[in-house]
Amino acid sequence: MLINTSKHEVYYQAGYSIGSQLLVNALEEIPAKIGELGMGDLKLQSAKNDKIIVKWHECLTCSHLLPIGEPQCYLETGLLAGVLNKLFKKKVEVKETKCWGTGEKYCEMEATIYPTSTSEGFNFVFSEESNKLLLALAVQSVQANKNYQKVLLGYMNDVKELSLSNVETLFHMMPFGLIIVDSQGKVVEINKTSVHMLGIGGQRVQGRLLEEIIPLTNYSEILTAGKPQVWTFQSTKGETIIVIGMPFSARVKNEYMLFQLLPAERELVYHLLESITKSEIGIEYNYKVREVNCSKPFQFNHIRTLNWCFKNVLILAQKAAKTNATILIVGESGTGKGVLAQAIHQESFRRHGPFIRVNCAAIPSELLESELFGYEEGAFTGAKRGGKPGKFELADGGTIFLDEIGDMPLSMQAKLLTVLQEKVVERLGSTKARKIDVRVIAATSRNLEKMVQEGCFREDLFYRLNVVKLLLPPLRERPEDIPFLVEDILKRINEECGKKLRISPAAMEYLLSYSWPGNVRELENVLERAAILAEGQEIQPQHLMIDYFGQNKSIKKISPLCEVQMEAEKEAIIRALEAFGGEKSRAAKALGISRQALYAKMVRYGLLKK
Numbered sequence: 354m355l356i357n358t359s360k361h362e363v364y365y366q367a368g369y370s371i372g373s374q375l376l377v378n379a380l381e382e383i384p385a386k387i388g389e390l391g392m393g394d395l396k397l398q399s400a401k402n403d404k405i406i407v408k409w410h411e412c413l414t415c416s417h418l419l420p421i422g423e424p425q426c427y428l429e430t431g432l433l434a435g436v437l438n439k440l441f442k443k444k445v446e447v448k449e450t451k452c453w454g455t456g457e458k459y460c461e462m463e464a465t466i467y468p469t470s471t472s473e474g475f476n477f478v479f480s481e482e483s484n485k486l487l488l489a490l491a492v493q494s495v496q497a498n499k500n501y502q503k504v505l506l507g508y509m510n511d512v513k514e515l516s517l518s519n520v521e522t523l524f525h526m527m528p529f530g531l532i533i534v535d536s537q538g539k540v541v542e543i544n545k546t547s548v549h550m551l552g553i554g555g556q557r558v559q560g561r562l563l564e565e566i567i568p569l570t571n572y573s574e575i576l577t578a579g580k581p582q583v584w585t586f587q588s589t590k591g592e593t594i595i596v597i598g599m600p601f602s603a604r605v606k607n608e609y610m611l612f613q614l615l616p617a618e619r620e621l622v623y624h625l626l627e628s629i630t631k632s633e634i635g636i637e638y639n640y641k642v643r644e645v646n647c648s649k650p651f652q653f654n655h656i657r658t659l660n661w662c663f664k665n666v667l668i669l670a671q672k673a674a675k676t677n678a679t680i681l682i683v684g685e686s687g688t689g690k691g692v693l694a695q696a697i698h699q700e701s702f703r704r705h706g707p708f709i710r711v712n713c714a715a716i717p718s719e720l721l722e723s724e725l726f727g728y729e730e731g732a733f734t735g736a737k738r739g740g741k742p743g744k745f746e747l748a749d750g751g752t753i754f755l756d757e758i759g760d761m762p763l764s765m766q767a768k769l770l771t772v773l774q775e776k777v778v779e780r781l782g783s784t785k786a787r788k789i790d791v792r793v794i795a796a797t798s799r800n801l802e803k804m805v806q807e808g809c810f811r812e813d814l815f816y817r818l819n820v821v822k823l824l825l826p827p828l829r830e831r832p833e834d835i836p837f838l839v840e841d842i843l844k845r846i847n848e849e850c851g852k853k854l855r856i857s858p859a860a861m862e863y864l865l866s867y868s869w870p871g872n873v874r875e876l877e878n879v880l881e882r883a884a885i886l887a888e889g890q891e892i893q894p895q896h897l898m899i900d901y902f903g904q905n906k907s908i909k910k911i912s913p914l915c916e917v918q919m920e921a922e923k924e925a926i927i928r929a930l931e932a933f934g935g936e937k938s939r940a941a942k943a944l945g946i947s948r949q950a951l952y953a954k955m956v957r958y959g960l961l962k963k
């Protein structure tokens with residue numbers, strides 16, 4: 354029975370049961386056998402008397418995770434214990450003495466072989482099939498964690514190295530259902546196990562909406578927030594099926610999603626699911642710690658630009674950072690609003706405090722209030738024991754970044770306004786006001802002025818947020834920055850994947866001539882995909898695959914940079930004049946130039962009314 358089994362034990366036991374099924378005849382065979390499972394690169398360090406020490410590189414669980422101060426690799430320790438038990442028929446205990454989780458770059462496992470004879474495994478393992486399921490779930494759980502940490506790229510690399518036919522065979526042979534769905538929610542691929550589990554043999558499923566096949570498919574959260582989701586439903590055969598949905602990669606958001614279907618036939622499955630949820634909560638916490646303590650958060654010197662319009666935005670942002678003023682960042686999706694908010698926080702006197710990001714569009718409206726302001730124990734059914742602090746409380750002494758503020762429901766806007774004015778929060782179900790000291794940075798890709806006119810956004814809140822407005826230009830208006838961005842993004846990819854990729858001149862030309870509807874995020878995605886596809890060290894145009902993604906496939910004419918700059922300058926002047934009702938002094942101030950300079954430019958661009 355697994356009642357009261359801790360998360361660590363579930364992993365350990367899952368590993369143990371898999372390990373005890375490996376066919377191993379000698380100690381020296383263990384590294385190769387475990388390596389074949391894709392769980393890491395092992396070396397036997399020493400084997401003396403009753404102690405065996407193993408050095409474990411590229412461990413499945415922890416490699417590239419962030420240090421969280423404790424070892425993480427219970428799946429691997431269990432696995433090693435299982436293999437050794439099978440080999441020696443003695444009681445074995447394995448401890449992890451080094452781990453990425455404690456800041457090392459590899460793991461070290463210490464196994465103790467006791468004189469007691471035993472060949473027992475764990476009594477909850479029933480059949481080979483359940484072990485496969487166990488491995489699938491354990492690996493799934495580990496992958497979910499890694500997904501949060503944005504390192505799935507390496508995993509995608511591994512997949513690429515398998516030949517296509519192998520991938521297809523594997524896809525259909527998996528003991529659990531697999532469905533690949535595109536961003537519109539349509540099924541792209543479905544494996545045979547899914548068809549069998551759902552009882553939909555003989556039907557054409559590709560191209561149909563997933564929700565026609567699986568009820569309660571909440572994939573918007575997966576796409577927007579990149580968060581794995583887990584839920585259950587009853588199949589037409591009356592079986593309970595667990596669905597785990599996740600993005601293909603946290604970095605390649607808004608594209609494909611992968612859904613796993615697992616029969617919820619055993620208590621064990623529930624335990625593993627619980628452990629997945631717990632580890633996700635843990636990882637979310639670590640993520641938060643990372644956002645707060647990250648050794649390399651975005652700073653102003655990481656945002657490089659040659660575009661004068663963007664330069665002015667950065668100058669204004671840097672000045673505003675040193676104050677406590679509320680800031681509103683406006684820009685299309687993927688232009689770097691989050692990055693700028695981080696840089697502002699880093700430049701402010703609050704830099705040692707927390708930086709908490711809340712995506713208002715990704716949190717269902719009924720949960721937003723408790724997410725932002727927290728709740729007391731018993732505030733509603735399902736409320737956690739001891740209550741929970743909201744994001745505002747967590748951001749105390751630091752900055753809260755309210756992303757996609759335009760998606761906040763009107764009822765919440767009123768509450769937010771009160772918090773901003775009174776600087777206190779009340780948890781749901783409580784009457785106690787808690788004082789908070791939080792700097793607010795809001796961001797939106799929507800036209801808030803228009804929303805105010807249409808009555809969808811509160812005017813008073815708009816003015817409260819719009820103290821300093823930073824308008825981020827889309828990437829198509831600053832193509833001169835593309836080489837910088839490519840350099841920075843490739844440097845990061847190379848570091849993460851241990852590669853030495855560079856971009857070919859022809860590919861760079863291609864990047865410069867594309868219109869980038871998805872802005873820097875799209876550029877990042879294109880380069881990550883190219884990094885996977887590139888065979889040598891140079892990314893070529895065919896690796897970019899720009900034409901295949903997004904609606905806007907138009908390749909813009911290449912113009913000399915001076916022309917592009919003049920065009921952008923003209924547009925910025927028009928925008929500034931419009932914003933200040935034609936008042937040149939204020940427009941010039943906002944543009945960061947003198948009134949005379951503005952006048953001269955207006956003459957040059959034919960903007961003076963005759």
Ligand SMILES: Nc1ncnc2c1ncn2[C@@H]1O[C@H](COP(=O)(O)OP(=O)(O)OP(=O)(O)O)[C@@H](O)[C@H]1O
Pocket residue numbers: 655656657684685686687688689690691692693756798838841842873874877
């Ligand atoms: N100057 C930059 N250098 C390197 N990467 C950048 C830069 N600006 C943005 N990025 C990258 O582009 C991606 C999108 O940035 P970010 O999330 O800040 O955009 P956003 O405008 O907040 O997007 P959304 O509105 O969709 O939330 C991120 O992965 C970020 O790391």
